[in-house]
Amino acid sequence: MAISLSINGEVKEVDADPQTPLLWVLRDYLGMTGTKFGCGIAQCGACTVHIDGAAVRSCQYPLESAAGSEITTIEGLSPDSTHPLQKYWVEMNVPQCGYCQSGMLMAAAALLQEIPEPTDEDIEQYVNNICRCGTYTRVRAAIHKAAADMKA
Amino acid sequence: MNEIAKVTRRKFLVSSLALGGAMVVGTQALAATVDGAPWDKANAAGSAEFTPWLTINPDGTVIVRATAVDIGNGTLTQLAAYVYEELSPVWENIKPEYASTNRDFLENNVYSTPGGALAYFSGRSTGPARMDTYMQVAASARERFKAAAAARWSVPAGEVTVKDGVVSHAGSGNSAQLGELIAEAAQIQLEQEPAIKDRSEWTFLGKKAPFKVQLPKIVNGSLIYGIDVREPGMVYAALRQSPVMGGKLKSVDKDAVMSMPGVLAVVTVDPGENVPTDLKPPFPFGVSTAQHAVAVIAEHYWQARTALDALPIEWDDGPGAQWKTTEQMNEAATAAIQQPGDKVEASTGDVEAMFAEAGEDNIIEADYLTPYCEQAPLEPLNGTALVTEDRVDFWHPSQHSQMAYMVAADETGMPPEKVFFHQTFVGGGFGRRVFSDDARMVVAVAKKFPGRPVQVIWSREEATRQGRYRPLMAGKLKASLGADGLPTALLGRMAGGPGFFAVGMADTALPNILKNTQIESQTVPFHILTGPYRGPGYNSNAFFVETFVDECAIKAGIDPMEYRLKLYAQWPDIGWVKTLEEVKAKSGWGETLPKGQGRGVAVANWGMGGKPDEGTTVATVAKVEVSQDGVLKILQLDVAFDTGRIVNEDAVRTELEGGTMFGLNMSLNEGLNIKDGRIVEGNFDEYPIIRMADLPPQINVHFGGLSDNPRFFEIGEPPTGVVGPAVGNAIFQATGKRIRTMPFRLHDLSWS
Amino acid sequence: MLSITARGISVKILRIVAIIVVVGLVVFAGLAWWLNRTPSSPFDGEVVATAATFPVEETSYVARLADCVACHSLPGQAPFAGGLAMGSPVGIIYATNITPDETTGIGNYTLAEFDNAVRRGVAKDGHRLYPAMPYPSYAKMSDEDIRKLYDYFMFEVEPVAQPNPQSGIPFPLNQRWPLAFWNAVFAPGGVYRDNPDQSAEWNRGAYIVQGAAHCGSCHTERGLAFNEVALDESSSRYLAGAYLDGWYASNLRGNQRAGLGRWSEDDIIQLLKTGRNQHAGVFGSMLEAFNNSTQFFTDEDLRAVAVYLKSLPATGEDRPYQYDEATSLAFANNDLSAPGASLYLRQCANCHGVDGRGRGVLQPPLAGTPTVLEDNPASIINILLNGAGRMVVNGVPDSYRMTPFRVLLRDDQIADIATFIRSSWGNDAPPVTTAEVAAMREHTDPSSDEVIVLQMR
Numbered sequence A: 001m002a003i004s005l006s007i008n009g010e011v012k013e014v015d016a017d018p019q020t021p022l023l024w025v026l027r028d029y030l031g032m033t034g035t036k037f038g039c040g041i042a043q044c045g046a047c048t049v050h051i052d053g054a055a056v057r058s059c060q061y062p063l064e065s066a067a068g069s070e071i072t073t074i075e076g077l078s079p080d081s082t083h084p085l086q087k088y089w090v091e092m093n094v095p096q097c098g099y100c101q102s103g104m105l106m107a108a109a110a111l112l113q114e115i116p117e118p119t120d121e122d123i124e125q126y127v128n129n130i131c132r133c134g135t136y137t138r139v140r141a142a143i144h145k146a147a148a149d150m151k152a
Numbered sequence B: 001m002n003e004i005a006k007v008t009r010r011k012f013l014v015s016s017l018a019l020g021g022a023m024v025v026g027t028q029a030l031a032a033t034v035d036g037a038p039w040d041k042a043n044a045a046g047s048a049e050f051t052p053w054l055t056i057n058p059d060g061t062v063i064v065r066a067t068a069v070d071i072g073n074g075t076l077t078q079l080a081a082y083v084y085e086e087l088s089p090v091w092e093n094i095k096p097e098y099a100s101t102n103r104d105f106l107e108n109n110v111y112s113t114p115g116g117a118l119a120y121f122s123g124r125s126t127g128p129a130r131m132d133t134y135m136q137v138a139a140s141a142r143e144r145f146k147a148a149a150a151a152r153w154s155v156p157a158g159e160v161t162v163k164d165g166v167v168s169h170a171g172s173g174n175s176a177q178l179g180e181l182i183a184e185a186a187q188i189q190l191e192q193e194p195a196i197k198d199r200s201e202w203t204f205l206g207k208k209a210p211f212k213v214q215l216p217k218i219v220n221g222s223l224i225y226g227i228d229v230r231e232p233g234m235v236y237a238a239l240r241q242s243p244v245m246g247g248k249l250k251s252v253d254k255d256a257v258m259s260m261p262g263v264l265a266v267v268t269v270d271p272g273e274n275v276p277t278d279l280k281p282p283f284p285f286g287v288s289t290a291q292h293a294v295a296v297i298a299e300h301y302w303q304a305r306t307a308l309d310a311l312p313i314e315w316d317d318g319p320g321a322q323w324k325t326t327e328q329m330n331e332a333a334t335a336a337i338q339q340p341g342d343k344v345e346a347s348t349g350d351v352e353a354m355f356a357e358a359g360e361d362n363i364i365e366a367d368y369l370t371p372y373c374e375q376a377p378l379e380p381l382n383g384t385a386l387v388t389e390d391r392v393d394f395w396h397p398s399q400h401s402q403m404a405y406m407v408a409a410d411e412t413g414m415p416p417e418k419v420f421f422h423q424t425f426v427g428g429g430f431g432r433r434v435f436s437d438d439a440r441m442v443v444a445v446a447k448k449f450p451g452r453p454v455q456v457i458w459s460r461e462e463a464t465r466q467g468r469y470r471p472l473m474a475g476k477l478k479a480s481l482g483a484d485g486l487p488t489a490l491l492g493r494m495a496g497g498p499g500f501f502a503v504g505m506a507d508t509a510l511p512n513i514l515k516n517t518q519i520e521s522q523t524v525p526f527h528i529l530t531g532p533y534r535g536p537g538y539n540s541n542a543f544f545v546e547t548f549v550d551e552c553a554i555k556a557g558i559d560p561m562e563y564r565l566k567l568y569a570q571w572p573d574i575g576w577v578k579t580l581e582e583v584k585a586k587s588g589w590g591e592t593l594p595k596g597q598g599r600g601v602a603v604a605n606w607g608m609g610g611k612p613d614e615g616t617t618v619a620t621v622a623k624v625e626v627s628q629d630g631v632l633k634i635l636q637l638d639v640a641f642d643t644g645r646i647v648n649e650d651a652v653r654t655e656l657e658g659g660t661m662f663g664l665n666m667s668l669n670e671g672l673n674i675k676d677g678r679i680v681e682g683n684f685d686e687y688p689i690i691r692m693a694d695l696p697p698q699i700n701v702h703f704g705g706l707s708d709n710p711r712f713f714e715i716g717e718p719p720t721g722v723v724g725p726a727v728g729n730a731i732f733q734a735t736g737k738r739i740r741t742m743p744f745r746l747h748d749l750s751w752s
Numbered sequence C: 001m002l003s004i005t006a007r008g009i010s011v012k013i014l015r016i017v018a019i020i021v022v023v024g025l026v027v028f029a030g031l032a033w034w035l036n037r038t039p040s041s042p043f044d045g046e047v048v049a050t051a052a053t054f055p056v057e058e059t060s061y062v063a064r065l066a067d068c069v070a071c072h073s074l075p076g077q078a079p080f081a082g083g084l085a086m087g088s089p090v091g092i093i094y095a096t097n098i099t100p101d102e103t104t105g106i107g108n109y110t111l112a113e114f115d116n117a118v119r120r121g122v123a124k125d126g127h128r129l130y131p132a133m134p135y136p137s138y139a140k141m142s143d144e145d146i147r148k149l150y151d152y153f154m155f156e157v158e159p160v161a162q163p164n165p166q167s168g169i170p171f172p173l174n175q176r177w178p179l180a181f182w183n184a185v186f187a188p189g190g191v192y193r194d195n196p197d198q199s200a201e202w203n204r205g206a207y208i209v210q211g212a213a214h215c216g217s218c219h220t221e222r223g224l225a226f227n228e229v230a231l232d233e234s235s236s237r238y239l240a241g242a243y244l245d246g247w248y249a250s251n252l253r254g255n256q257r258a259g260l261g262r263w264s265e266d267d268i269i270q271l272l273k274t275g276r277n278q279h280a281g282v283f284g285s286m287l288e289a290f291n292n293s294t295q296f297f298t299d300e301d302l303r304a305v306a307v308y309l310k311s312l313p314a315t316g317e318d319r320p321y322q323y324d325e326a327t328s329l330a331f332a333n334n335d336l337s338a339p340g341a342s343l344y345l346r347q348c349a350n351c352h353g354v355d356g357r358g359r360g361v362l363q364p365p366l367a368g369t370p371t372v373l374e375d376n377p378a379s380i381i382n383i384l385l386n387g388a389g390r391m392v393v394n395g396v397p398d399s400y401r402m403t404p405f406r407v408l409l410r411d412d413q414i415a416d417i418a419t420f421i422r423s424s425w426g427n428d429a430p431p432v433t434t435a436e437v438a439a440m441r442e443h444t445d446p447s448s449d450e451v452i453v454l455q456m457r
């Protein structure tokens, strides 16, 4: 039974068990590998995507519940990597291995929509992702810079 | 290192005539960064290969063949920087690619000779040997361009310059793009290889480096990690290995799941089936041995995973099951350090005599313990292999391409020339992906389902429970203190393992300062498998030694910072005192703190091998706060280091930040438990990883500790060993409670 | 220490049994002989059958209804070989080997002896079973179902020679004969009799719920002597909810707030058949009852059970539940000032939603959920600490399991989250204290992330 999803503005048909976690629908059925698998239990945040604008962890988000919502993945964060977060992520050498960073970026982008000028505490609340390489301090700094830009 | 340099020079000449296909000037836009899948690329049409290490395309793209893996430490960027310093192409035109292990095998180790066993290793990947090699490659290419231009314009080669991708001759006003001259330049044979630039002549290295070349692809999700490989016809496998290491498969009811959606096969892996080859891998094949395993193969991963969970499997646990609890193992390790160890790591003077002479009051002794820890790279173990009659293709996020390549050949029995290893990007390593047991398991599963690419993915639980862990280690330290409060003799013992890393107990400064030292070790035959973990051995021993030094300072009634300054002033490597002075000045050491707060310091060296002016020394000061009911908060971290000199300030800063956070998590949170021989913890709910909220807003990295000694060494591992003892020593200052075992979260820190 | 499993006998209750036993010893010794005669069974004197008389589908179905496997089998071991340990301060009790093995099992039981064990709590050798065995409920099973059950264990189950471990209960508490008094008082016995005023469906439901399925063993409060205070709908305390072994088995009556008042018959059927419905998902001991028993009920029986349960009126103090937007609005305004709100946002909201409504049926709501609204906080504390086991629906393991937080969160943090949940979206249950969480942590173990399927054959 095919389920249709709206991802990054495109409608895609998926023929998968409706209980399949959205993460695997994206990565495996649709070949959109920018969204990462880290834990599968909504702890690490590597699989973070936006559903109707809110950051959610797609490894614990059933396909059937995603139908009919607007899904945005890292591939759709900006058409040409020009989102201020993407810009500063590169400029400030934020990523190390980079594996957690799709999730970090998606969580940070949702935060800036909610709270345009986040405090350190806001960032800790809304960007509660795991980075095993330890890029936290740079992530925090880059979010502040991007926020300043977006305000200007 | 000179040895290596000589060899490499010869290699350049051997292949200096190699040339790409017919001359066609490329027209497509230049790639500004590394490819998302930078492996096994043939030379582009019309390109010229100056050496197997360096190919230049007609469009001016400079292909740098990287032997070492980039696991996020910036290897690709740094190798590109070495080339840039000598050749001066347009930076954006430099395009690193991974050097083929298959070609290395066919062409007489053209890539792996410099660097030897560590050639394809992610660690030490940008060290002095590699720097010289890549700079030599680039310098000789530059001279060949100059000679070619000189011939074309009939001007003296000495007057030709190469800058920002343009070859020019001021006198005649002639100029040309690098790409225009490749055919002629590649034909040139130099009478002699040019000398590479001296540090004093550097215009690029040592300055703040450009961002890592792969970042633009990371931020839009297009970088290809091992788990992102998507080959035509690919299927997925979910894996379960014997829950007790060393156990055997008793039975599996395949039929129970064969009718589940998408399921294609249920295959088993039996290490006994492997027919050993006579290949010579960088590390002995033994470290890559597979466990008994069952895998479900399906069209889609979640189908495979679900079917695996539903699959009835019976295991024969084997002898490992005798280890019923963690406590039982801790006791075994602790008991072992009460006896003389069977291996003497170092012995000078007469320790027992000194102890007797000093008398009870001046003796201090303590036992310490560190548990099994899992590297837990965020990209779970995985790999994709296609095994057919006549070739093997293997896509894998390895930390040692050559080891994984050899393992694939060994596991399949396919001649190495027919094995094609594709090094993908890597979602973190920390030592977990070096020994290539993961590579062997992937190939062992895939060969049971030949003809289609099989991507094997470990669940996080499987990865955590089937690790190659930082060994469980108990440590005993005993010293006699002299009139000045400093140690006069030292007894050190460590026990645990198996697969033991003694680094950091015998070969660090303390035992080498003292005239009387006895360091012993003892392996305890646990069934748990171990392997390298960021700063192997050192990450436990630095905790033992630097906590013990702190205890000595307290017993002597001397400020722990002053105590260390006095103690390590006796060590000929000034880096130790310099880094301590730096953190002392920058951390606000000595300023009085409110009750419940404390500062602690630790200093250690990774890689010195018992010698001064070697390796990297790191000193860390931690400022912590412990609430009365025992909740710990890290308020400030100051890190100073000495690796002699540096070539990339920001890369160094990044590694020190990351290594410090890694060591912090190791000390506060990490520790695996054993029940009936099995590893208990499965996922991040049971094996906590530090989050942004657990850290101070920044980690202060200070450069004032650099000694300017003519060396540079690893940076990623050294910080992991010192942050733990620094925090532990700070906790003592805040609460009066001495922490001798990891992880700290298991200690009751409440005070009144 | 051996911590109490979800299926064990609760500490408190065992202690009380102990007291009763001692008292029994002293006072009623005289009556002992009389009461300890082997009771009579309708099957007395029947010749021992040598082959199954009913098809296995029918006999195994009765075993499913009675959920024998839950206590008499251990994961990864031979079915019905016994061995489940039930911890208690007076010692450990083990569920016994009920395979047809002659020496260690029940292979040489006649139908009558089997009947006495199942419906009257008396073993072949005359010793009295601990009332952990729900024979007061099984007493209501029909003669035919007992024949089928006997058939199943004698002819469909593999004999396994596995000696029963000695119960770790010291003298004099290990004396079984005084339990006969208990039986005399609390196990009236007697097969279920249809209520002529009710439909056949209702009666079938009552028969299953009160008898084989022994729902009351968990969902009905126990008296001083571990006796269920009611065994049928004649009492308003029947199935009104009860605390047992770290879980609060919820009210199954018509209560609006913490009962099934807001559930339809179809909701009840969906939960028992698929483990989930729009209101809740199974966890704790119910997850095992679901995995091993209720999902195998026929649709007719599920309907009957639902009809019967919906016929039980609300009891005690009750009030309607009304959803309240306030919490969702606070989150929408990034107001995390309420204690536990920020922890909820980081650890719970991804699956249960900032609106507390959960997601579809796979991730249950917390707004208005009976187990959340129950005054006794045992279940919400336990599941926050230890998570849920893996649900297995038609042999397919579940992809959405509740995470255990005992390692990630401190007692005070779990208390904050529980209190936040119990006071948000219109929920109005009393707060949870750090001490309550600490106590629960002491006595429980985390649930396993690995799939546990108890095989029946």
Ligand code: FES
Pocket (backbone or CB within 6 Å): A036, A037, A038, A039, A040, A041, A042, A043, A044, A045, A046, A047, A048, A057, A058, A059, A060
């Ligand atoms: S993979 Fe979804 S949170 Fe870790």
Ligand code: FES
Pocket (backbone or CB within 6 Å): A095, A096, A097, A098, A099, A100, A101, A130, A131, A132, A133, A134, A135, B072, B378, B427, B428
């Ligand atoms: S950059 Fe490697 S996990 Fe975050």
